[in-house]
Amino acid sequence: MDMVVSNLQQQRAVTEQLRREAGIKRIPVSQAVEEIIKYISEHEQEDCLLVGFSNQRVNPFREKSPCTII
Template sequence: MSNIQQQREVVEQLRREASIKRISVSQAIEDIKKFILEKECEDYLMIGFSSERANPFREKSWSCQII
């Protein structure tokens, strides 16, 4: 690949990046906070599980069986 071709690809990439819609950090933070508050009631790390059996991450109890 020639140097000119590489530079054209770089310019195209920069044009794509420049066309991306940007928002301010403060707006992004407000959007993230809103999302977190909306999903808070579904977050099992916050509310826990209704029972120990409902927890898919619980430690499995292994018992030794002699045949």
């Protein structure tokens, strides 16, 4: 009997998840791609990987100075 209750609870959870997913607003891929391209174009001047860093100290990708043992 416990198996039946457990299986029923699992099926209810799956059904609820499918209902949530069905309620998500969907857009065509072509529209999503256009929005991504627009976003990238608008923010490319802020992208440090494209325009570089104003100062090497703010660059998290710079090579770290080696440790020296005295």
